[in-house]
Amino acid sequence: MRFSHQREIILEILKEARDHPTADIVLNRARKKIPNISFGTVYRNLNQLEESNLITSYNFDGAHHYDGNLSPHHHFYCNKCSTIIDLPIDDPIISHELIQKFDLSVEGIELSLYGHCSNCK
Amino acid sequence: MRFSHQREIILEILKEARDHPTADIVLNRARKKIPNISFGTVYRNLNQLEESNLITSYNFDGAHHYDGNLSPHHHFYCNKCSTIIDLPIDDPIISHELIQKFDLSVEGIELSLYGHCSNCK
DNA sequence: TCATAAGTAGGAATAATTCCTACTTATATA
DNA sequence: TATATAAGTAGGAATTATTCCTACTTATGA
Numbered sequence: 001m002r003f004s005h006q007r008e009i010i011l012e013i014l015k016e017a018r019d020h021p022t023a024d025i026v027l028n029r030a031r032k033k034i035p036n037i038s039f040g041t042v043y044r045n046l047n048q049l050e051e052s053n054l055i056t057s058y059n060f061d062g063a064h065h066y067d068g069n070l071s072p073h074h075h076f077y078c079n080k081c082s083t084i085i086d087l088p089i090d091d092p093i094i095s096h097e098l099i100q101k102f103d104l105s106v107e108g109i110e111l112s113l114y115g116h117c118s119n120c121k
Numbered sequence: 122m123r124f125s126h127q128r129e130i131i132l133e134i135l136k137e138a139r140d141h142p143t144a145d146i147v148l149n150r151a152r153k154k155i156p157n158i159s160f161g162t163v164y165r166n167l168n169q170l171e172e173s174n175l176i177t178s179y180n181f182d183g184a185h186h187y188d189g190n191l192s193p194h195h196h197f198y199c200n201k202c203s204t205i206i207d208l209p210i211d212d213p214i215i216s217h218e219l220i221q222k223f224d225l226s227v228e229g230i231e232l233s234l235y236g237h238c239s240n241c242k
Numbered sequence: 243t244c245a246t247a248a249g250t251a252g253g254a255a256t257a258a259t260t261c262c263t264a265c266t267t268a269t270a271t272a
Numbered sequence: 273t274a275t276a277t278a279a280g281t282a283g284g285a286a287t288t289a290t291t292c293c294t295a296c297t298t299a300t301g302a
Contacts, residue, residue, distance in 0.1 A: 001279085002267095002268055002269070002278090002279060002280080003267095003268065003269090004267085004268080004279085004280055004281080005267095006280080006281070007280085022258095023258080023259080024258085036282065036283090037281085037282080038281070038282045038283060038284090039258095039259080039260095039282095039283090039284095040259090040260075040261080040262095040281080040282075040283080040284090041280080041281055041282070043258090043259060043260070044260090044280085044281090045280095059180035059181075060180075062180065062185065062258095062289095062290090063258090064258085064259090076223065076225055076227075085223060085225075102197065102206060102238075102239065103238075103239035104197055104206075104234065104236055104237070104238055104239065105236045105237045106197075106234050106236040107236035107237070113225065113227050115225055115226045115227040115228035116225070116226045116228070117223075117224075117225055118223065118224035118225065122248085123247090123248060123249080123298095123299055123300070124299065124300090125248085125249055125250080125298085125299080126298095127249080127250070128249085143289095144289080144290080145289085157251065157252090158250085158251080159250070159251045159252060159253085160251095160252090160253095160289090160290080160291095161250080161251075161252080161253090161290090161291075161292080161293095162249080162250055162251070164289090164290060164291070165249085165250090165291090166249095184289090185289085185290090
C-alpha cells in the first residue's frame, strides 16, 4: 500500500473522530479538505485501512461504523439518541474454560451493550 | 398482530434453525412450503416478529442474521468457514461499577467472538 | 355472513456498497 | 533527474439488501 493524500486525510479524520462515523459521514468530512473526493475512494480506503489494522469497524442498527481507536474497548449504544460510548475493558469478560470447551482460537472480541444513556433516561 | 400462515411458517423456520439464517435464506426455506411467498412478506414478518420479541437478530460481516433462540447467549464467529456457534452465558461479563460510572440503563448485551473454530484450525 | 383492517404477491424504489474505466500519481530504478 | 509502471482516483454505473407501493386476499369480530 503506497502513500496517497486521500488515504492520509481519511485516516486523520478517523484518528480525530470521537463519534464512530459511517462512510457517508467520513465522505462529508473529507470533502471539506478534498472537495471532489468520491464515494468509491472513501470505501476503498476504509477497507484498506481496516485490512491493515490501522482502523476498525462494527455494525450498529444496520449501519457500518468506523473507529480509529485501536485500544481494545467495548461499546455502549443508546437506543434513543444513537450515541455510542466507548467503555474501557478492565475485567476478564469470558472464561478460559469456555474457550477450551469449544476448542476455539479467539482472534477478536466485540461486546456491545444496548439501552439508554444518562442523557436519555 | 393477527394470524397469518406466512408468519407461522417463518417463525417455525427460525425456531427449528440452528444456523442463524439471513433473510434470503429464510425466503428460500419458506418457498419450500409456500412457493410464491415474496421478499417483502419475509422482511415484514421478520421485523414484526423481532418487534414482538418472538425472534432476535444481529449483524455479522455486514449481513443481518436472525435467531429464534431467545435464551441469552453469546456468539462465536469463525472467520474461515463462517460458522456461528452459540455460547452459553455463565459468568458475569461486565462490572456493575462500570455501568454505574457511566450512568447507563442496559437493556441488551451482545458479545461476539471472532477467530477459528475447531474445524478450521 | 359480512365489513374491514391486516396481510400478501409482485415488482418498483431506495440506500449502501462495490465495480468499472479512463485518467493521475507515487515510487523504484536506471 | 527522467521515466516506466503499478497503485490510486473521480465519476458514474451496477449490484445487493431492504423497504415501499398497489391492487388483491384473508382473518376475525360483530
